[in-house]
Amino acid sequence: MSENEARxxxxxxxxxxxQREAFQVERHRxxxxxxxxxxxxxxxxKNHAADIIAAISADYGVRSCAETQIAEIGFVISAAKHAKSxxxxxxxxxxxxxPMTLAPGKAYVRREPKGVAGIVAPWNYPYQLAIAxxxxxxxxxxxxxxxxxxxxPQTAELIKxxxxxxxxxxxxxxxxxxxxxxxxxSAQKFDHLFYTGSTHVGRLVAMAAAENLVPVTxxxxxxxxxxxxxxYDPQDAASPLAWGKFFNAGQTCIAPxxxxxPRGQIDATADxxxxxxxxxxxxxxxxxxxxxxxxDKHHARLTSMIxxxxxxxxxxxxxEGSDGGNARKLxxxxxxxxPLDSALMKEEIFGPVLPILPYDTIDDAIRFVNDRDHxxxxxxxxxxxxxxxxxxxxxxxxxxxxNASMLHMSVEGMPFGGVGASGQGAYHGEHGFLTFTHERxxxxxxxxxxxxxxxxxxxxxxxxxxxxxxx
Numbered sequence: 001m002s003e004n005e006a007r008x009x010x011x012x013x014x015x016x017x018x019q020r021e022a023f024q025v026e027r028h029r030x031x032x033x034x035x036x037x038x039x040x041x042x043x044x045x046k047n048h049a050a051d052i053i054a055a056i057s058a059d060y061g062v063r064s065c066a067e068t069q070i071a072e073i074g075f076v077i078s079a080a081k082h083a084k085s086x087x088x089x090x091x092x093x094x095x096x097x098x099p100m101t102l103a104p105g106k107a108y109v110r111r112e113p114k115g116v117a118g119i120v121a122p123w124n125y126p127y128q129l130a131i132a133x134x135x136x137x138x139x140x141x142x143x144x145x146x147x148x149x150x151x152x153p154q155t156a157e158l159i160k161x162x163x164x165x166x167x168x169x170x171x172x173x174x175x176x177x178x179x180x181x182x183x184x185x186s187a188q189k190f191d192h193l194f195y196t197g198s199t200h201v202g203r204l205v206a207m208a209a210a211e212n213l214v215p216v217t218x219x220x221x222x223x224x225x226x227x228x229x230x231x232y233d234p235q236d237a238a239s240p241l242a243w244g245k246f247f248n249a250g251q252t253c254i255a256p257x258x259x260x261x262p263r264g265q266i267d268a269t270a271d272x273x274x275x276x277x278x279x280x281x282x283x284x285x286x287x288x289x290x291x292x293x294x295x296d297k298h299h300a301r302l303t304s305m306i307x308x309x310x311x312x313x314x315x316x317x318x319x320e321g322s323d324g325g326n327a328r329k330l331x332x333x334x335x336x337x338x339p340l341d342s343a344l345m346k347e348e349i350f351g352p353v354l355p356i357l358p359y360d361t362i363d364d365a366i367r368f369v370n371d372r373d374h375x376x377x378x379x380x381x382x383x384x385x386x387x388x389x390x391x392x393x394x395x396x397x398x399x400x401x402x403n404a405s406m407l408h409m410s411v412e413g414m415p416f417g418g419v420g421a422s423g424q425g426a427y428h429g430e431h432g433f434l435t436f437t438h439e440r441x442x443x444x445x446x447x448x449x450x451x452x453x454x455x456x457x458x459x460x461x462x463x464x465x466x467x468x469x470x471x
Contacts (some may be wrong), residue, residue, distance in 0.1 A: 001180045008177040008265050009184040012145065015173045016188055019143040021118045022170040028112065029141040038087070040166040042080040048115050048162050049073050052127050052155070059126070059152040061292040061328050068247055072127040076408070079132050082412040082429055083139045090139070090433045096441075105449065106151060110440040113141035114215075115191030117436055120182065120205065122197045123149035123294055124251045124350075129219075130159055133194045134172065135276075136432025142192070143171050145184045146359050150178045151294055152421040183208065190214050192436055196253075199348075199421055217435055218427030220418050221348050223257040224397070225369050226379035226405070228269060229362060229387050230262050237381045238272035241354070242280060244379070244405025245273075246332045249291040250352040251298075254399070254406050256375040257349055260365045262292035263358035270334045274317045277332045284319060285329055292328040293351060299328050302351040309338040310356075366394050374398070379405055399421050 029037075045052070053072060096107040117137040121130035130146050137144045148156035153176070159173035166171075175181060186193065186208035195205045196326045197220040209216045226244075228237055244256050245250070261269040277284070283385075284290045293299040310316050315336035338344045344355050359365040369378070377396035382388040388402045398418035399408045402406040409416050409428070417426030429434050453461040 003161075005167060005177050005180045008175055010183045012175045012181070012185060012188065015169060015175065016190070017169050019145065019173070023113075023115050023143055032089060032137055034087055034091075034141055035084050037167075038080050038084045038135060038169075041135055041138070042077050042084075044162050044166055045073055045080070045127075045131070046156070051158055051162075055154040055158045056126060056152065058154045060294060061450060062288065062290070064248070064289045066289055067291060068127075071125055071248070075128050076131045076135070078410075079135050079412060079428070083135050083433070086430065087139045087433065090430050091141075093442075098443075101445070101465055102451070104446055106444040108442055108443055108444075109433075111140075112438050114436055114438050115142060117142045118185060118188060118190035118193045119144055119146045120185060120195040120197065121146060121148045122194070123151035124248065124253070126152040126155040127159065129183055129196045133196075133427060133432065136427050137194075137436045138172075139433045140436035142398055142436045144173075145185075145190075146172075146173065147172045147182060148176060148178070150182075156328075160240060162305075162451045164431050167409055187211065188214075192217070194427075194435070196221065206453070217424075218423045219253070219416075219426065219427075220376065220421065220423040221253040221269050221346055222373055222375045222418070222422040223345075224375040224377040224379070226256040226259045226363050226381065227369070227391055228259065228261045228265065228361075229380070229382040229384070229391075231364060231383045231387070232381040232403075233264050234261065234269040234272045237269065238276045240381075240403070240405045242273050242276035243334075245354045246277065246280065246290070246352050247406070249293060249330065249332075250354075251291070251294060251350055252406070253350075254409060255350075256354065256377075256405055257375070258345070258355040260357055260359050260390050263360055265359045266336060266356055270315070270317055270336045273354065273356070274319065274332075274334050277334075278319055279454070281319070281332070283284045290329070290332075294328075296328065298351065299330060302330055302349070302353060305343045305347075305349065305351075306333055306335070306353060308342055309335050309344055312339050312342065313344075314338045362413070363390070366391060370397050374419045376418045376422035377401070377406070377408070396420075 053065050053068045056068050091111050094109045094201055098105050098107050119133045134144055156176045163172050186205045189212040193214050194210045194217045199220045202218045202220045206216055281287045281290045317334040318331040335355045338355050374396045376398040378389045378400045380391045380402050401408045412429040415426035415431040416428040417423050454465055
């Protein structure tokens, strides 16, 4: 462990202690102050939009400014607006009906902040995936410490600096550092730990949190399939598939990971997607709207996947061009029917490589999906709404979009999260508020309550009430 990492870990422990003390002083932050906190996030995002775009692009080598604007800045501002307009309603106690056997009395659920939240953010959307969970934590009245990814150091330092402009460290703080700091972070006794990243690291985070029985939200990933039904024209599917897959160069947890197309349409689907790539990017190598791969390591991993498929005799489709002087630019790639035992089909790709596989019947396609871990997202392309809904009814995924890619995650009123290996827990909107909230059940009895009649020694009154309960 380096000296800097050791310092950051000690700072982390000190911050956690000071935030705990501050929370004890103010356990129930007033709604108007929560709204003001959310406003601060929106204002910081607007005022530093150019800095955010520049920092993320510097970390990537090339990151599309348009993609940062819509997926980082615009997304965060929309989330803040939604939370501010709804937080007062979310925080109100919720009444519950009292059964006759417990009357008279009042039952309700108090929505109380859990305390101090830990947020571990990934590199692929380094601003959004640090700040959107923070909005949820602040709306719930919690305090928070954020650990950004070490793979986006300039963005991490920017987040640390701009949050310090608006928040005291006893309310919101940022700790930077590498894997050792991340390990120490996951092992702290937070009141809730929120992690976004890979399934492999997610398991380690869950194990570390379990030592202190810290509740966790795991936003993971997996191989999200897209299913084209027989009645859907590949030309119509090509645009949303190509946009969803090659946005941020495929470095998106809910990007379509592979496509299942009717056997007779597999080549047409592949050609249509590649055609859209050529429309989107006149020259991917020099186009500023086409994002680079985050690191040399990830670029090498993706290249190895492609070359393994090529060596197996698989058809590989790529637009013309080179890396344009940027060694981390990887061509948008379509792979037709790769071997099922290849890395492309065993691992989450997380890059601009789209396998397209054939199926003979829709039952075969559904069986293929169900034989694998539950994905974070599932996409169905069908003209027949009943056919699309049938696929949804027969599969399991964290979320889904019909005739579109990725759009379900942009609806703040719906939960966003995985299931099984793709994650646990959810956030966005009220679901994010509830993630950082303890719902405390309360029963208020009058000064004298009939329940005193059923105390030992048990007799006729106990028998009477017991029979009422059993009817």
